[in-house]
Amino acid sequence: MGSPSSLKLGVQICGVGYGWGEWRHPDVPADASISLNFYRQQAQLAEAGRLDFLFIADSLHIHEKSNPHYLNRFEPLTLLSALATVTEHIGLVATASVSYTEPFNLARQLASLDHLSGGRAGWNVVTSWLSGTADNFGKAEHPPHRVRYYMAREHLSVVKGLWDSWEDDAFVRDKPSGEFFLPSKLHRLDHNGEFFRVKGPLNIARSPQGQPVIFQGGTSVEGREFAAGHADVVFLNPESLTEAQWRYQDIKGRAACLGRNLQQVQVLANIRPVVGRTASEVEQRYQHICQFITLEDALVTLGRPFNDHDFSRYPLDEPFPDVGDLGREHLQGHSEHIKQVARDEKLTLRQTAWRFALPQREFTGTPEQLADRLEHWFQQGAADGFVINPWPGGLQHFVELVIPELQRRGLFRREYSGHTLRDHLQLSTPINRYAPRRELI
Amino acid sequence: MGSPSSLKLGVQICGVGYGWGEWRHPDVPADASISLNFYRQQAQLAEAGRLDFLFIADSLHIHEKSNPHYLNRFEPLTLLSALATVTEHIGLVATASVSYTEPFNLARQLASLDHLSGGRAGWNVVTSWLSGTADNFGKAEHPPHRVRYYMAREHLSVVKGLWDSWEDDAFVRDKPSGEFFLPSKLHRLDHNGEFFRVKGPLNIARSPQGQPVIFQGGTSVEGREFAAGHADVVFLNPESLTEAQWRYQDIKGRAACLGRNLQQVQVLANIRPVVGRTASEVEQRYQHICQFITLEDALVTLGRPFNDHDFSRYPLDEPFPDVGDLGREHLQGHSEHIKQVARDEKLTLRQTAWRFALPQREFTGTPEQLADRLEHWFQQGAADGFVINPWPGGLQHFVELVIPELQRRGLFRREYSGHTLRDHLQLSTPINRYAPRRELI
Ligand SMILES: Cc1cc2nc3c(=O)[nH]c(=O)nc-3n(C[C@H](O)[C@H](O)[C@H](O)COP(=O)(O)O)c2cc1C
Ligand SMILES: Cc1cc2nc3c(=O)[nH]c(=O)nc-3n(C[C@H](O)[C@H](O)[C@H](O)COP(=O)(O)O)c2cc1C
Numbered sequence: 001m002g003s004p005s006s007l008k009l010g011v012q013i014c015g016v017g018y019g020w021g022e023w024r025h026p027d028v029p030a031d032a033s034i035s036l037n038f039y040r041q042q043a044q045l046a047e048a049g050r051l052d053f054l055f056i057a058d059s060l061h062i063h064e065k066s067n068p069h070y071l072n073r074f075e076p077l078t079l080l081s082a083l084a085t086v087t088e089h090i091g092l093v094a095t096a097s098v099s100y101t102e103p104f105n106l107a108r109q110l111a112s113l114d115h116l117s118g119g120r121a122g123w124n125v126v127t128s129w130l131s132g133t134a135d136n137f138g139k140a141e142h143p144p145h146r147v148r149y150y151m152a153r154e155h156l157s158v159v160k161g162l163w164d165s166w167e168d169d170a171f172v173r174d175k176p177s178g179e180f181f182l183p184s185k186l187h188r189l190d191h192n193g194e195f196f197r198v199k200g201p202l203n204i205a206r207s208p209q210g211q212p213v214i215f216q217g218g219t220s221v222e223g224r225e226f227a228a229g230h231a232d233v234v235f236l237n238p239e240s241l242t243e244a245q246w247r248y249q250d251i252k253g254r255a256a257c258l259g260r261n262l263q264q265v266q267v268l269a270n271i272r273p274v275v276g277r278t279a280s281e282v283e284q285r286y287q288h289i290c291q292f293i294t295l296e297d298a299l300v301t302l303g304r305p306f307n308d309h310d311f312s313r314y315p316l317d318e319p320f321p322d323v324g325d326l327g328r329e330h331l332q333g334h335s336e337h338i339k340q341v342a343r344d345e346k347l348t349l350r351q352t353a354w355r356f357a358l359p360q361r362e363f364t365g366t367p368e369q370l371a372d373r374l375e376h377w378f379q380q381g382a383a384d385g386f387v388i389n390p391w392p393g394g395l396q397h398f399v400e401l402v403i404p405e406l407q408r409r410g411l412f413r414r415e416y417s418g419h420t421l422r423d424h425l426q427l428s429t430p431i432n433r434y435a436p437r438r439e440l441i
Numbered sequence: 442m443g444s445p446s447s448l449k450l451g452v453q454i455c456g457v458g459y460g461w462g463e464w465r466h467p468d469v470p471a472d473a474s475i476s477l478n479f480y481r482q483q484a485q486l487a488e489a490g491r492l493d494f495l496f497i498a499d500s501l502h503i504h505e506k507s508n509p510h511y512l513n514r515f516e517p518l519t520l521l522s523a524l525a526t527v528t529e530h531i532g533l534v535a536t537a538s539v540s541y542t543e544p545f546n547l548a549r550q551l552a553s554l555d556h557l558s559g560g561r562a563g564w565n566v567v568t569s570w571l572s573g574t575a576d577n578f579g580k581a582e583h584p585p586h587r588v589r590y591y592m593a594r595e596h597l598s599v600v601k602g603l604w605d606s607w608e609d610d611a612f613v614r615d616k617p618s619g620e621f622f623l624p625s626k627l628h629r630l631d632h633n634g635e636f637f638r639v640k641g642p643l644n645i646a647r648s649p650q651g652q653p654v655i656f657q658g659g660t661s662v663e664g665r666e667f668a669a670g671h672a673d674v675v676f677l678n679p680e681s682l683t684e685a686q687w688r689y690q691d692i693k694g695r696a697a698c699l700g701r702n703l704q705q706v707q708v709l710a711n712i713r714p715v716v717g718r719t720a721s722e723v724e725q726r727y728q729h730i731c732q733f734i735t736l737e738d739a740l741v742t743l744g745r746p747f748n749d750h751d752f753s754r755y756p757l758d759e760p761f762p763d764v765g766d767l768g769r770e771h772l773q774g775h776s777e778h779i780k781q782v783a784r785d786e787k788l789t790l791r792q793t794a795w796r797f798a799l800p801q802r803e804f805t806g807t808p809e810q811l812a813d814r815l816e817h818w819f820q821q822g823a824a825d826g827f828v829i830n831p832w833p834g835g836l837q838h839f840v841e842l843v844i845p846e847l848q849r850r851g852l853f854r855r856e857y858s859g860h861t862l863r864d865h866l867q868l869s870t871p872i873n874r875y876a877p878r879r880e881l882i
Pocket of ligand 1: 126128221
């Protein structure tokens, strides 16, 4: 299961890339977002690096200005099911929205993925922030930020309830006697809440992990409170060690107040490293990436947390514009953060755009430098591990250069020892709510 | 692409089996419904037999008396995505309900499967007939039979509309110029109908088949009219050659009235063959299957089209009970058919139950007899092909014994010549509704 002091590491695989211009980089196939070959190759690479999981982000609303990757990509649950049969160990984490999926269908697809993969499924619970999403689902309006988190709690509790429909030993399957299952081990949820009414039971057995692993990345107060209370793995997006430390403490503190075992709440920082064998290779890679980030792209990226707001209409060299409450109802935590940084550091719009679009120097370096940085963050209470969101070609650099260095330092496994995603992340298997309590002797 | 005179052949893969007692047969693993190994092995066997497609049935509501397979099975879209990477040619057909899935999510998952599989996806459009399904989806009531078919038309038209969001050549992906797509080739659906309001566009490119293949198996008048108008492949469930002939004519006639090209409407009969090398092996297999069908199971099977009605409460040896309109709102076509057969043939309840639970003698025999029967049905205008719903071990018998005989007769392909499910079924690729019309010269 790896020593308790070892880092947790996942990777986001994101087709042609997270930024608007990355698809033009020579190290990414221009059709990567819709290429099974690309995803298979990246997944197998991540598995060769012994990573804990790969993660597929998602959204449900596009328009002409959307990121090339968002326009035309695989749906996460079908993609991960396909990858389940071409990988053996690595965890498979799908983003899915509580605002626009039926809990019954989603609980079932995630459980199905957990069965298909032998216990490697995870769910990144998101609330969807682009208000245009409502128009694809016949909803009169996108639910307000606060309501989305109420819905998230209820949705998640329904899904978890459905996952417990069958006790672990419900299926006897005894051919001679004809007993297929034990009716006493089948449970109906009978949920009747504010947003969802779901009777159950679910038509699939409890899955190999008991329940798929819950991931969450909310950054607003509501989001962090939800994550601290309900997620097994919390994603953070910190810019600096200091910010990471307070965010880490914030999540762990909230989790402790909510009575959770802190070993069972892993906090991972999302980073975009740039790695090279030598200082000059590092710098060359850094500059090469920068070539594919135009100011126009940087402005569009900046607009995304603000419900895809068009920042190109403001003067570039004046202070970051006053956009009022914009963003609060959307990607609240991140949009507030941008406003605050711009204000505190007295940035112009141009400076703000570049600031959030260019690679962070913090995770730019040689394998030793990167490993130093990851180790430092880990030991200084900034993160239990990291999610790598690679630049073009970056997963290969990370696996080939940084992983061996982390292994040498005893910070990361050399071989998988467990089978499930819970094993990799040292998360215990949740006991079925209906299981008879074992007497303590 | 196979000669125009060749049979179409698919197989339903159904875990521990379609009947209530089949799971006890020694030729089926007791956990087949939730075993990736089982599905992989059956899919690869079907592909070795050069079948056109494999088909996964589905339903969304269970209770204690449900068929063992229904209680605990994979969800079709995740299962087929997993099978996409362990097969190369065979079509992958998923059942999904128009009554309980969001058109945006379903359109996307089916398109994603079509991309993942290189153009092998199909959708069996069903309306869901068990009224208890509504309770899993927070619906006040299960929509009435007629309304379900209105919803089906609208749902399907939304899904097809979303599949055309992008013209086939919309993605240019030209790295030097930075042109990723042509905005003029992106289209918003802006659907605002009675049941669904969906703006679009879909966030995935038009798929390799243009659109996944549409399957439908409704048997009521509304169901047949819908299938004839909208399905590429129509499933029938006939009991005899005569019934098959009129059903076949009915579909083709309706399709002709609706102005469709009849080459593009394939009608397949669903059959459950029993095959053996010799007459005595056939009889032994037949009797072996019968051992696993109890009267109790037969009564439960009988109840299913009547909204899982409990027939065990009626006297067994009196005429089939008068259940009034029961079934009309559920599996209308099939329940009406059962009532009519029982009335016409003056059957008791016991006789009716056996009649619909035991293997049909029509498709029981040696490979030559089976091939004769299939050929006869095909040539007598009863079916363009068949969907095999195998008894335990039956797919292997069919592939090893019957397929070679059909190949010898030139009735079935020896090798796949096309790549997509449309190729196998000789269905043309739908032209995108927004594509500029080519001028005829
Ligand atoms: C690493 C990471 C990955 C995320 N992935 C997604 C995603 O795939 N889809 C999505 O809609 N939101 C995603 N989010 C956003 C969060 O789930 C959340 O919606 C967002 O932070 C807004 O939350 P807030 O309103 O609480 O600030 C991600 C966040 C982080 C930190
Ligand atoms: C071969 C075949 C397969 C079918 N598969 C399914 C299925 O997987 N799920 C389902 O709900 N209905 C299935 N049906 C039922 C039909 O889609 C349809 O709902 C049913 O015949 C009731 O239609 P009716 O009310 O028009 O008679 C199937 C029918 C046939 C003939």
